[in-house]
Amino acid sequence: MPVTPGRPRVGPRTGVRVGTALAACAALLATACSGTTRGEEDDEAGAADPAASADPSAPIEEGLSVAFLPKQVNNPYFTVANEGGRAAVEEFGGEYKETGPSEASASSQVSYINTLSQQQTDVIAIAANDPGAVCGALEGARSAGARVVTFDSDSDPGCRDLFVNQATAEGIARTQVELISEQIGGEGQIAVLSATPNATNQNAWIALMEEELEKPEHAGIELVTVAYGNDEDEKSFQETQGLLRSYPDLAGIVSPTTVGLAAAARYLSGTEYRGEVALTGLGTPNQMREFVADGTVEAFALWNPADLGHLAAWAGAALASGRITGAEGETFTAGDLGEFTIEADGTVVLGPPTVFTEENIDDYSF
Amino acid sequence: MAHDTLRARPRDPRAAGAGGGRAGALLRRWDTAVVLALVAVVVGAALLVDGFATGRNAEFLLLDAVAIGLVALPVTLIVVTGEIDLSVASTLGLCSAVMGQLWLSGWPLELIVPAAVALGAVLGAVNGLFVTGFGLPSLAVTIGTLAAYRGLAFVVLGDRAVADFPGDWTDAAISTVPGGALPWAMVATALLAAGFGVVLHATPFGRELFALGSNAEAARFSGVAVRRHKFWLFVACGAVSGLAGVYWTLRYASARADNGEGLELAVVAAVLLGGVSIFGGRGTLLGVCAGVLLLGALRNALQLADVPSDTLDIVTGSLLIVSVVAPNAVARLRARRTRARPPSGPGAPGAPAPGRRPSPAPPSGERNP
Numbered sequence: 001m002p003v004t005p006g007r008p009r010v011g012p013r014t015g016v017r018v019g020t021a022l023a024a025c026a027a028l029l030a031t032a033c034s035g036t037t038r039g040e041e042d043d044e045a046g047a048a049d050p051a052a053s054a055d056p057s058a059p060i061e062e063g064l065s066v067a068f069l070p071k072q073v074n075n076p077y078f079t080v081a082n083e084g085g086r087a088a089v090e091e092f093g094g095e096y097k098e099t100g101p102s103e104a105s106a107s108s109q110v111s112y113i114n115t116l117s118q119q120q121t122d123v124i125a126i127a128a129n130d131p132g133a134v135c136g137a138l139e140g141a142r143s144a145g146a147r148v149v150t151f152d153s154d155s156d157p158g159c160r161d162l163f164v165n166q167a168t169a170e171g172i173a174r175t176q177v178e179l180i181s182e183q184i185g186g187e188g189q190i191a192v193l194s195a196t197p198n199a200t201n202q203n204a205w206i207a208l209m210e211e212e213l214e215k216p217e218h219a220g221i222e223l224v225t226v227a228y229g230n231d232e233d234e235k236s237f238q239e240t241q242g243l244l245r246s247y248p249d250l251a252g253i254v255s256p257t258t259v260g261l262a263a264a265a266r267y268l269s270g271t272e273y274r275g276e277v278a279l280t281g282l283g284t285p286n287q288m289r290e291f292v293a294d295g296t297v298e299a300f301a302l303w304n305p306a307d308l309g310h311l312a313a314w315a316g317a318a319l320a321s322g323r324i325t326g327a328e329g330e331t332f333t334a335g336d337l338g339e340f341t342i343e344a345d346g347t348v349v350l351g352p353p354t355v356f357t358e359e360n361i362d363d364y365s366f
Numbered sequence: 367m368a369h370d371t372l373r374a375r376p377r378d379p380r381a382a383g384a385g386g387g388r389a390g391a392l393l394r395r396w397d398t399a400v401v402l403a404l405v406a407v408v409v410g411a412a413l414l415v416d417g418f419a420t421g422r423n424a425e426f427l428l429l430d431a432v433a434i435g436l437v438a439l440p441v442t443l444i445v446v447t448g449e450i451d452l453s454v455a456s457t458l459g460l461c462s463a464v465m466g467q468l469w470l471s472g473w474p475l476e477l478i479v480p481a482a483v484a485l486g487a488v489l490g491a492v493n494g495l496f497v498t499g500f501g502l503p504s505l506a507v508t509i510g511t512l513a514a515y516r517g518l519a520f521v522v523l524g525d526r527a528v529a530d531f532p533g534d535w536t537d538a539a540i541s542t543v544p545g546g547a548l549p550w551a552m553v554a555t556a557l558l559a560a561g562f563g564v565v566l567h568a569t570p571f572g573r574e575l576f577a578l579g580s581n582a583e584a585a586r587f588s589g590v591a592v593r594r595h596k597f598w599l600f601v602a603c604g605a606v607s608g609l610a611g612v613y614w615t616l617r618y619a620s621a622r623a624d625n626g627e628g629l630e631l632a633v634v635a636a637v638l639l640g641g642v643s644i645f646g647g648r649g650t651l652l653g654v655c656a657g658v659l660l661l662g663a664l665r666n667a668l669q670l671a672d673v674p675s676d677t678l679d680i681v682t683g684s685l686l687i688v689s690v691v692a693p694n695a696v697a698r699l700r701a702r703r704t705r706a707r708p709p710s711g712p713g714a715p716g717a718p719a720p721g722r723r724p725s726p727a728p729p730s731g732e733r734n735p
Contacts (some may be wrong), residue, residue, distance in 0.1 A: 073675055101674040105627045107618040114426040115669045118417035132529030134617035
């Protein structure tokens with residue numbers, strides 16, 4: 001299963017669902033996660049005291065054991081992210097390990113977290129399959145002395161030290177609007193090709209794109225419709241065809257999902273619309289390379305998963321070495337990626353998505 | 367051929383309840399072998415794998431085994447009758463989703479829990495109705511409901527997760543007996559297992575289940591209420607799957623439509639590894655309990671030894687195949703040896719062992735595929 005920004009399972013990272021989940025979880029945390037009932041955890045809890053003060057000049061500890069726990073092993077997206085993590089761990093001289101379930105179900109990560117906790121792992125970097133289901137196990141691991149960094153998909157905020165977010169919903173929406181606006185010259189009809197009608201993250205991005213389009217500088221752009229390809233290649237292909245038939249004056253299509261973007265590009269590249277109708281969205285360089293080469297797509301975006309893993313590993317090392325505690329406003333350096341500041345709710349944002357064009361696409365392979 | 371296989375049967379390593387007083391016969395029994403394998407894995411892992419022999423790890427291992435263990439109990443009884451229920455994990459998921467939805471709509475958990483179990487029983491009754499009422503093969507029926515119940519779960523809850531269950535309930539699901547690494551949930555599972563064990567091995571009903579699995583026609587002629595027995599087994603299986611759904615939801619503090627996805631395979635693996643014949647008619651609940659713990663311990667130890675999850679799946683799958691193939695292979699081997707050295711006198715392998723299978727059904731031939 002390819003990881004696509006459009007699939008709901010892959011990342012409830014934005015929007016309404018996260019909002020409600022967080023609200024719900026806050027309530028849960030107040031009752032369940034904060035006070036554990038298992039006595040033996042409390043003896044070791046001192047190690048994970050969030051009130052400890054940070055020492056920004058503390059050296060990165062040597063030989064930190066860092067484990068990456070993706071949603072699912074053998075998933076190309078997480079393979080790239082974890083490789084970024086491995087590179088970072090080698091930079092600071094730690095021990096890298098990847099572990100995880102072969103299927104991305106809600107609770108499948110729990111026994112792996114428990115195992116890492118048993119193995120006295122210093123840093124756990126996890127992309128949570130479910131914000132709540134991993135919570136108890138993560139709490140246990142923290143009590144046993146581990147520092148927990150979530151990346152790509154957050155757990156309940158109370159169960160981890162930091163969340164490394166690949167991009168904010170606002171950043172994604174703004175980048176999409178900027179890209180399409182540039183490509184159609186700031187004027188004309190556009191359509192969105194989304195995943196499923198109930199994909200929370202997609203809907204959040206689309207809503208923010210609509211807000212962005214209301215700004216005066218985008219007055220010439222009209223969003224005529226949102227089509228749904230259900231993240232299926234065939235359906236997305238047909239929907240693209242349908243869009244062009246229904247809206248003969250269509251100037252551009254935005255598809256913020258990797259499946260949709262690739263299918264739309266395949267359709268356009270085989271028709272007279274190639275180069276005439278602009279296409280952009282979220283996709284992976286490997287998927288889009290040929291369409292950038294043949295002129296169907298000028299530019300598209302996605303965060304770089306390797307950077308995401310890199311940042312997660314450094315964040316974990318900074319935590320485990322006492323450079324940061326996870327409090328808002330603290331800063332730390334993540335190797336070549338530079339300096340990052342911890343924002344509200346213990347979140348670190350990687351930055352705006354990387355824009356891929358003809359010039360830079362060959363620098364990436366994922 | 368029938369004669370040869372009949373001769374082999376008393377020495378069949380899966381023969382339940384064989385050779386009461388003889389240590390040799392006891393050792394040859396499949397469930398004894400599974401118990402020994404369990405002990406070997408636990409001792410081996412304790413010596414070789416860092417972090418295995420700790421209270422916390424035992425707690426993790428047992429918590430992970432509860433859901434599989436629960437569902438394996440009724441599935442054992444169903445497989446003994448020669449049927450199967452593959453919809454258990456989807457039943458678990460649907461009950462979990464409904465639990466979440468009811469919680470969202472403001473029901474108290476005191477009502478939700480029995481409602482979830484009752485729903486499980488209803489879902490099991492649907493299976494039972496199709497199998498016994500319409501005479502359809504349970505494999506086909508429960509593969510159908512496997513998909514249908516999972517689909518319904520997504521209709522009920524979508525891809526949402528309901529996580530705001532009260533802390534004292536979710537804590538109760540993972541709490542342990544004071545001072546020990548033994549989760550209360552495992553104590554409850556063990557009690558339920560004892561109950562199922564008594565039903566299967568010490569009641570006329572249980573004996574009739576074995577008879578039914580050996581030869582349904584013969585059992586019917588002997589007056590066994592074949593259809594009614596099977597129907598109620600499916601109802602019980604659904605109810606226990608619902609209960610497992612309640613446990614799952616509270617343990618992970620997360621009601622989701624995809625909860626327990628794929629669990630049916632682990633359950634069937636544990637049941638077969640525990641020595642229940644997939645063709646019905648034989649098996650013990652003790653063997654199944656050992657099978658559940660063996661798979662759990664193996665998984666836990668291999669995870670601690672940093673064996674990748676793909677390899678882990680291969681190990682589980684291989685064990686499953688071995689547990690289906692080995693007893694048949696051993697039986698055939700023995701049959702060949704017996705033929706070479708003709709038996710004499712009473713109690714020899716040729717004669718049916720009295721009391722070995724306390725069933726009203728006449729002995730049937732080895733049910734080779």
